Each structure stands twice: as structure tokens, then as C-alpha cells.
Amino acid sequence: MTAISLTRVRRTYPGRVALEDVSLTAASGQVLALLGASGSGKSTILRLIAGLEPLDAGEIRIADDIASAPGRTLAPEARRIGMVFQDYALFPHLTAAQNVAFGLEGQTAQDKARTALVWLDRVGLAHRAGAFPHELSGGEQQRVALARAMAPKPRAILLDEPFSGLDPSLRADLRAVTLAALGETKTTAIFVTHDADEALMVADRLAILKAGRVLQEAAPREAYDQPACAGAAAALGPVNTYRGRIENGALATPFGPVPARHLGEGAEGLAVVRAEALTLTPGTAARVLDVRPQGAHDRVRVEAGGVVWAVLAPARAPLGERVDVQIEASGAFAFASAAG
Ligand code: ADP
Numbered sequence: 001m002t003a004i005s006l007t008r009v010r011r012t013y014p015g016r017v018a019l020e021d022v023s024l025t026a027a028s029g030q031v032l033a034l035l036g037a038s039g040s041g042k043s044t045i046l047r048l049i050a051g052l053e054p055l056d057a058g059e060i061r062i063a064d065d066i067a068s069a070p071g072r073t074l075a076p077e078a079r080r081i082g083m084v085f086q087d088y089a090l091f092p093h094l095t096a097a098q099n100v101a102f103g104l105e106g107q108t109a110q111d112k113a114r115t116a117l118v119w120l121d122r123v124g125l126a127h128r129a130g131a132f133p134h135e136l137s138g139g140e141q142q143r144v145a146l147a148r149a150m151a152p153k154p155r156a157i158l159l160d161e162p163f164s165g166l167d168p169s170l171r172a173d174l175r176a177v178t179l180a181a182l183g184e185t186k187t188t189a190i191f192v193t194h195d196a197d198e199a200l201m202v203a204d205r206l207a208i209l210k211a212g213r214v215l216q217e218a219a220p221r222e223a224y225d226q227p228a229c230a231g232a233a234a235a236l237g238p239v240n241t242y243r244g245r246i247e248n249g250a251l252a253t254p255f256g257p258v259p260a261r262h263l264g265e266g267a268e269g270l271a272v273v274r275a276e277a278l279t280l281t282p283g284t285a286a287r288v289l290d291v292r293p294q295g296a297h298d299r300v301r302v303e304a305g306g307v308v309w310a311v312l313a314p315a316r317a318p319l320g321e322r323v324d325v326q327i328e329a330s331g332a333f334a335f336a337s338a339a340g
């Protein structure tokens with residue numbers, strides 16, 4: 001069983017800080033999802049864990065061993081960590097089975113072939129064992145890449161936006177196959193994505209990154225229900241914001257009050273309200289600007305006091321031109337104004 005922990009990790013490139021004070025833990029046998037926009041430092045974290053780059057400060061432990069510290073970088077092969085990337089290049093001149101068998105060591109050729117087949121079967125590709133990469137679809141190639149990474153029984157696996165190149169239905173299939181393989185083998189995994197829904201789906205634990213820093217590390221439900229800051233709230237779904245002063249324990253937005261007693265009377269605060277935490281009923285308080293269908297929801301833009309907010313309302317709700325707006329406390333937060 002292998003836990004991976006980063007403690008106060010810093011990584012700089014010439015003229016640029018890629019990671020600052022990053023502390024994270026992937027618990028043994030669990031999936032830690034890293035969620036962040038492009039450039040937030042997700043891939044850098046994986047490269048440091050894989051031992052492909054040194055760090056400037058802090059340390060990385062893999063199963064209690066210090067794998068990285070300033071001046072010390074354990075070689076990648078000694079870490080026994082598997083990797084799957086979005087554009088994972090399979091060896092073009094090897095079959096699917098040969099690709100999976102490639103990284104196996106200390107086994108007879110026959111045992112390697114057998115292990116490769118077991119893994120191809122696990123990812124639903126046993127019938128394509130003899131196919132070359134160019135004969136496989138993108139989704140099939142990623143299945144082979146997953147099997148190849150998992151077959152040597154790595155201590156942990158790092159997945160860097162592994163499904164980003166695939167269309168949504170394939171993504172869902174591959175996500176299920178991947179989670180099943182991780183679960184059956186109880187493999188510790190770090191799963192990088194810039195897709196909030198995907199992060200929430202795969203994560204036992206979720207870390208939200210922004211500009212090289214961890215905004216929040218929490219269980220997915222906790223991150224959603226108790227965001228640490230405005231940026232963490234926004235990372236998990238559409239939000240509306242409003243800046244104002246706390247009066248009578250609340251921040252008065254044009255759409256209604258947001259409880260803010262913890263910030264202190266008279267302080268300036270930032271209200272953050274999830275788009276689905278707003279309920280619209282026919283009324284007078286706000287003007288409906290437009291309604292766009294979005295699957296099970298309609299995305300509605302409403303205006304009050306010159307402020308426009310987005311609302312995820314049940315589809316086809318009859319609204320009319322003016323509405324009253326109710327803010328549900330479970331999706332409404334107030335942060336000190338200085339906080340991100
Ligand atoms: P992400 O995977 O979240 O998109 P990265 O970890 O790739 O982000 O990059 C984090 C930051 O570090 C970015 O600002 C990126 O430009 C920078 N960076 C990454 N790799 C290098 C490098 N080899 N040289 C210089 N800057 C880099």
C-alpha cells in the first residue's frame with residue numbers, strides 16, 4: 001500500500017514560479033483528483049512525483065520514503081510509478097499485447113504474454129491483442145496505455161488528463177474502466193483534469209489548484225458544500241459574485257441577503273452564490289434577460305439593480321419577464337474581500 005505526500009513543495013522555472021507551497025496527500029488505494037485550469041501546475045506536480053524533475057523546496061514521500069527533496073531526486077525507475085498521458089504514445093511497431101508486456105520484468109516471455117492478456121481483458125481489449133496502435137481507435141489506444149501502465153503493478157499511477165482527447169461517451173466508458181481497474185487492484189492514483197464534473201466523479205479526495213497553489217484539498221462533497229475561497233467555489237461550477245459591506249450579519253446583494261455573520265459587522269465581503277442555488281418564481285424583483293436550454297436545466301440570466309446573475313433553473317419553468325429570486329443558503333457563501 002502506497003501513500004504519496006507532498007509537503008510544502010516549490011518548483012520554479014527560469015523567471016516563473018510553477019508551484020508554491022504545495023502540500024497534498026494521495027491516500028493509499030485512493031484517487032486524488034487534481035483540478036485546475038491550464039497552467040495551474042497540475043502536470044508539474046505529476047512530473048515531480050514521477051521523478052522527472054527536481055524540486056526547489058519541500059519534499060515528496062512515496063510510501064514513507066523521501067523520493068524528492070532539494071538536492072535529492074530518486075530516479076524515476078526506482079519509484080515504480082505508472083503514468084498515462086492524454087497523448088500517450090504507444091510503441092507503433094509493437095502490437096497491443098507487446099506494448100503491455102514491454103514494461104514487465106523478471107518474468108518468462110510466456111508469463112509476460114499471459115499478464116498482458118489479463119490486462120487487455122481487464123480493459124475490454126483482449127480481442128484486439130494482436131492489433132497495432134494505428135489499427136486502434138483513440139479510445140482503444142488509451143485502454144492499451146492504461147493496461148501498459150498498470151501491468152507492472154506500479155506502487156501508484158499518475159493520469160494526466162487521460163481522456164481529454166476523447167468524445168464524451170467514450171470518456172464515460174473509459175472512466176468506468178479506469179476506476180474499476182484502480183479499485184480492483186487498490187492502486188493509489190493521482191488523476192489530473194481541468195473538468196470539474198470529471199474531477200467530482202473520480203475523486204475520493206479533491207485538490208483544487210490555481211496559479212501553482214492549492215486553493216483547497218477536501219472530499220469532493222465538502223469542497224462543493226464548503227468552498228475555502230471564491231476561487232475554489234468557482235472551480236466546481238458556475239457562480240455569481242457580489243462585493244459589499246456586512247450589515248445585520250448579512251451581505252445584501254440585489255437578489256437577496258447572503259449570511260455573513262462570520263465576517264464581522266461593517267467589514268467588506270464577497271458573496272459567492274452557485275447558479276443552482278437560486279430559485280426563480282414569477283414576481284417582480286428581477287428582470288429575465290434570456291433563457292437558454294442546457295439539458296436538464298435552463299440557464300437563465302436575471303438582472304436586478306444593474307447586476308446580472310446566472311441561474312440554473314429547472315428546464316421549461318414558466319418564468320415570464322419578471323421574477324422573484326430566492327437564494328438557498330446551502331449554495332451561498334461570503335468571504336473576506338481580500339481572500340482569493
Ligand atoms: P497544467 O498542467 O496545470 O496546465 P503545468 O504544470 O504544465 O500546468 O505548468 C505550470 C506552469 O509552469 C505554467 O505557467 C507553465 O507555463 C510553466 N512550465 C511548465 N513546464 C515548464 C518548463 N519546462 N519551462 C518553463 N515553464 C514551464
Ligand code: MG
Nearest residue numbers: 042043044160
Ligand atoms: Mg498539464
